[in-house]
Amino acid sequence: MRADARRNYDRIVEVAREVFREQGYDASLDEIAKRAGVGPGTLYRHFPKRENLLDAVMQSWVDRVNEAVAKALTHEGSDRELLLGWFEEYVRLISVHRGAPAKITSAMGDPDSPIMTKCQVLARANDRVIEHLREDGAIRDGVETLQVCRLVGGVATVADQGDLDPDAVRPMLAVVADGLLR
Amino acid sequence: MRADARRNYDRIVEVAREVFREQGYDASLDEIAKRAGVGPGTLYRHFPKRENLLDAVMQSWVDRVNEAVAKALTHEGSDRELLLGWFEEYVRLISVHRGAPAKITSAMGDPDSPIMTKCQVLARANDRVIEHLREDGAIRDGVETLQVCRLVGGVATVADQGDLDPDAVRPMLAVVADGLLR
DNA sequence: CCACGATACGGAGACAGTCTCCGGTTAGCA
DNA sequence: TGCTAACCGGAGACTGTCTCCGTATCGTGG
Structure with missing residues (x-):
């Protein structure tokens, strides 16, 4: 070049x-x-x-994702707190600008998307958190990690498009967390 | 005219x-x-x-919403089945065409939206289902019905934008339902 | 150091969608 | 039937997307 x-x-x-x-x-x-x-x-x-x-x-953004997941995994406290904290971070991470949550989340399943590699980084980060909790037996059976990305991405999307403030987002993430935890 | x-x-x-x-x-x-x-x-x-x-x-659509909620309330079976059935119906109702779930869900909190009256019909329908379950003591404390609309709307939005088929949507709705039920 | 080929630039302009303005038309009442 | 308020429709201004190609620049090999 x-x-x-x-x-x-x-x-x-x-x-x-x-x-x-x-x-x-x-x-x-x-x-x-x-x-x-x-x-x-x-x-x-x-x-x-x-x-x-x-x-x-989003190139530079990858580092922030990896930092965030590392920090989440070292969290001291209940499983619920850990999960909820990660979800809040997840929402913050994909809300880089208006329209981003929808774009990122809908690309989550598409292998041909130009932002695929970024989605993979995010998906893998989420995997690590969920698998970590699953090892503790904290996660219900039949939960797939991709679903989790979509659920949390969905919350971020509605928050973005309806411009809700974070106080309104937290309780929705809590519902998702409760639905995943045993 | x-x-x-x-x-x-x-x-x-x-x-x-x-x-x-x-x-x-x-x-x-x-x-x-x-x-x-x-x-x-x-x-x-x-x-x-x-x-x-x-x-x-969406004018004609209002009737279908009211029919759907009436049908949901007469459902025989567990609370979880009732709720899950309603959620599936909710998703189907707002997925009138591509782009609709996002539009409807983001208008859900905005009193100035041109489609406000339609959102109210939907919100009230959802209220009836949730309150019905709440009377049975089936719903966790601190759950607001508007949150429920946003959560389910969020699922519908990601399904719409990532064009997932209904089989992929059901487990996500199940997570939301489990997060709401006691 | 410079000449030359590959590489990259940039802006004119084709195209599509949104939305307005206003001269012309029509419905429906008296 | 005639009149007027209501309504129609399409030309065209405007904005954003994207391409094409003549021109300029880089950087290398002699």
Whole structure:
């Protein structure tokens, strides 16, 4: 990759992260290009689909997911607290900007999605938490971890789209947790 | 309202219901106008916002909601079965077309939404089921019915957007039900 | 150091969807 | 039947998506 291309690529991603946060995932791509000081053609060559841009924007996000799961697993306290704490973190993690929870959660099952690798990181993080609790015999039989991602993702999605504040989200996550725990 | 206006109104609603079902809630409104044999101006005069059209489309839907809740309440069997059956029906009811679950669920808390009255019908239906179970002492303390709508709506939303089939939805609803029941 | 080919740029513009405005038409009453 | 308020419809302004291709730039091999 040529040096000028790399420069533009990085700049676009940086600007996109900012604009997505300001205006949500529906933001105009041409405006992102403009703000990044490049033509639309340049943006679309690097990122043929909107989701490719999202994927690039989420690159740095992977580290935060791994940190969060590590922290969750060292939690001292009841299983319920651990699970609930992780769910809250999960919601926070996927709520990078307006529209993100829906996008991420619906890509969760799709192997062809451009953001697949990011979803896998998240799914694996969630797996570790659930399996950790399952070893304690704390999880009901027949629970699949992908379901858990979808359930919590669903809560994050409605919170995002109805812009609820975190105080309204917590009790919903508690219901999900209670439904999973023995 | 003049007779020709009424005729156009009805025709637009009828066509919109069809097109939304075919193409989802993102369908082109100009195309709906065209198919209904009217100009865009006519459509936008009757329905200034897309949601106004949705509201009209859902008019006939109200009856089905009321029938469904009546049927659910007469259910013979365990509380869990009753609740789960209602949830499945709830999901089916709000999945009128692609995009509908998200739209309806996010409007659930907004008193200014054009589809507010429809949401109220749904919320009240859900209330009746939950309160019925609460009288039996079957529901955990601290559960609010609006949360229930959002949770089940969230499941429907992820199912819609990730187009999962009903077999994948059922276990998620079961988790929610278990989280609500004592 | 420079010339040249591969690589990348960027903006004009085609296309699609939203929504408005207003000249022309029509319903329905007197 | 004639009049007026109500209504129609489509041209077109505007915004966002995405492509194409002439032009510019990078970086390498001589």
